[in-house]
Amino acid sequence: MKKISIIMVLLFQCGIQAQSVIGSNVSSNKNILKIVDGTKGVILPYANIYTSFPKYNASATDVFDDYPNLVGGLIYNKNDDQYYKYDGFAWNPARQIQGINQSKASRLGVSSGVTIPCLSFGIGFCFSGNTPDFLVPDNKSQVLVDNLLLKNASTVTIKQNGIYDVGVSLGFTGGSFGFQAGITEFKLTLQVKYTPASDWETVVSKTNYSIVFIVDTAGNKTSSFSQTISLPAGAELRVVPEISSNAVSGGALAAYGTDTNSISSYIAARLIKAY
Incomplete structure (x- = not known):
């Protein structure tokens, strides 16, 4: 034994x-x-x-x-x-670049979007004075995390001096109804406010287009881009959506908006090098 x-x-x-x-x-x-x-x-x-x-x-x-x-x-x-x-x-x-376990990255979803009304008579005019907020709570199932602590009470603010890779995506929803023909432009712009006293400066813009003929039901567009940029601590980021139209119209109404779905609308930042 x-x-x-x-x-x-x-x-x-x-x-x-x-x-x-x-x-x-x-x-x-x-x-x-x-x-x-x-x-x-x-x-x-x-x-x-x-x-x-x-x-x-x-x-x-x-x-x-x-x-x-x-x-x-x-x-x-x-x-x-x-x-x-x-x-x-x-x-x-x-x-x-925006994986949930990437400690030097954040991916923020849209907490409140904007509505962009348009009126066409001869040529088109669209009105939008607001920007979407990227302050939705973190949700790992939607790949939304704020590992860089960019979210303040009402702003997206850089906390550390460094070189960042910033990715922006925004979905547009809606459409128009009326007698018109032409092209609707969906424009997305990333702006930076480097200090509290400075003005907003445009970093890069991206444009998408929708062909309009009689009725535009193809308002669901997504504009996206990424940009490498040097940012100081305290710099604020915002995304400005715009819609314009060169459609010739005898009278048309349109209502567009920004999508809050995190698949198509988000701002992501990755710290490449701190200094």
């Missing part, structure tokens, strides 16, 4: 210390799996499109169910040629 017990203990210890080695006969106690080969690669799981990823759910806000047991999972998407990592809430592309 004593001999059997000793044998069982030795086998148990060997099991604990066992290493799996591929391509070499030298094991290491620093790895569970060791692969040594300079001429061959490892093929990880892949999919043709993200809709076939594990935990895909078209009805979920971020189209994936939450599943903590899959945290750290990797899968290659052949459709856009990049790897995705699962963070417990969603699959995040490797080239995405």
Whole structure:
């Protein structure tokens, strides 16, 4: 009986210390799996499109169910040629700058949008004197986090001097009705207020277009861009939406607005280098 017990203990210890080695006969106690080969690669799981990823759910806000047991999972998407990592809430592309676990990044959603009424008679006029607020509460399932602490009571403010990669996206909704023909312009502008006493300065603008003929029901447009910019601590960021039209009209009414869905509307910032 004593001999059997000793044998069982030795086998148990060997099991604990066992290493799996591929391509070499030298094991290491620093790895569970060791692969040594300079001429061959490892093929990880892949999919043709993200809709076939594990935990895909078209009805979920971020189209994936939450599943903590899959945290750290990797899968290659052949459709856009990049790897995705699962963070417990969603699959995040490797080239995405606003991942929820990126400590030097924030991605803020729209807490209140704006309405942009338009009137066309001969030529079009649109009116908008407001900017959307990006102060919605954090929600990891929607990939909304504020790791850089950009949100103040009513502003988006940089807290640290540095070089930032800023990404902006804003969805436009609505349309027009009336006798008109031409083009509607959807414009998105990122502005910075470098000090409390300075004026707002335009950094970059992006324009999208919708062709209008009689009735414009294609008001659902998204404008987006990213820009690398040096920002001092205390600088404020805002996004200015504009709509204009060169449509020739005998009389038409339109009502556009900004979408608050975090998939199409957000501002993201990543600190590249502090100084």
